[in-house]
Amino acid sequence: MHSAQVDAYLRRLGVEHPAWPTVDVLLELHLRHLRTVPFENLSIHLGEEIVLEEKRLLDKLVDARRGGFCYELNGAFGALLAALGYDVALLAARVYGDEERLGIPYDHLALRVRTVDGGDWLADVGFGAHSHLPLAFGERGEQEDPGGTFRIVEAQPDAAGVRGGHDTMEAADLDVIRDGRPQYRLEVRPRVLGDFVAGAWWHSTSPVSHFTRSLVCSRVTEDGGRITLSGRRFTVTGADGSRQERELGTDEEVLGVYRERFGIELGSVPTVRGTGRES
Numbered sequence: 001m002h003s004a005q006v007d008a009y010l011r012r013l014g015v016e017h018p019a020w021p022t023v024d025v026l027l028e029l030h031l032r033h034l035r036t037v038p039f040e041n042l043s044i045h046l047g048e049e050i051v052l053e054e055k056r057l058l059d060k061l062v063d064a065r066r067g068g069f070c071y072e073l074n075g076a077f078g079a080l081l082a083a084l085g086y087d088v089a090l091l092a093a094r095v096y097g098d099e100e101r102l103g104i105p106y107d108h109l110a111l112r113v114r115t116v117d118g119g120d121w122l123a124d125v126g127f128g129a130h131s132h133l134p135l136a137f138g139e140r141g142e143q144e145d146p147g148g149t150f151r152i153v154e155a156q157p158d159a160a161g162v163r164g165g166h167d168t169m170e171a172a173d174l175d176v177i178r179d180g181r182p183q184y185r186l187e188v189r190p191r192v193l194g195d196f197v198a199g200a201w202w203h204s205t206s207p208v209s210h211f212t213r214s215l216v217c218s219r220v221t222e223d224g225g226r227i228t229l230s231g232r233r234f235t236v237t238g239a240d241g242s243r244q245e246r247e248l249g250t251d252e253e254v255l256g257v258y259r260e261r262f263g264i265e266l267g268s269v270p271t272v273r274g275t276g277r278e279s
Contacts, residue, residue, distance in 0.1 A: 021085035038067030040217040070126030087114035089190035106199030
């Protein structure tokens with residue numbers, strides 16, 4: 001990423017160019033990303049190709065002022081952090097689903113970030129409702145966050161009896177837990193962006209992927225709540241957990257919410273691909 005791209009990305013987030021890659025700067029960038037760049041899967045239903053290459057991700061998130069899902073958001077954010085001087089590793093994860101079953105390999109992409117003032121951090125701006133701030137990677141106790149109470153713990157053996165890391169504690173898989181419920185299982189081995197192509201393809205094409213079956217566009221609000229547009233249903237969730245929902249009637253209303261609340265300009269209302277439905 002060259003300097004002009006870095007500057008453009010930081011302008012998108014509304015922050016100044018930091019002097020040093022410190023913990024405090026990482027916290028600010030992480031929170032600003034969640035508030036500014038939506039978590040959305042619209043490309044899947046608009047027939048837009050998802051390409052996991054740095055330039056294509058920057059074209060979408062920065063130039064086109066769109067959002068994306070985990071591979072795009074954390075892929076681009078990781079590139080920005082590396083350009084700012086952070087030591088960044090891309091980590092693969094499998095998301096816990098129904099009955100706490102683990103998803104496919106390369107189900108999710110998260111970031112391990114090391115700062116100049118010490119410590120490793122789990123940064124994740126691509127999981128939807130999750131921690132608002134990076135989590136201390138080596139901390140095994142509870143970590144309080146505006147998004148909930150989190151823990152990172154060594155994983156127990158999975159259904160195949162494997163816990164990862166060749167049975168060494170330092171390389172063991174890790175479970176990320178939110179409010180007592182496991183969210184995803186991390187592998188600590190660093191990966192490259194191209195490793196996640198199969199996962200992105202599966203989530204973009206499989207009829208059993210929740211991304212192909214529904215529309216979502218969501219971001220954190222300035223007060224610590226969240227706004228979400230799913231089809232025509234617009235939901236405002238307060239920082240206290242309160243919810244207000246309303247159905248949008250006309251296409252103009254839907255496009256107006258995309259534009260005014262998420263900063264996304266669309267020419268037509270997206271519908272779930274292949275069904276004609278909007279939710």
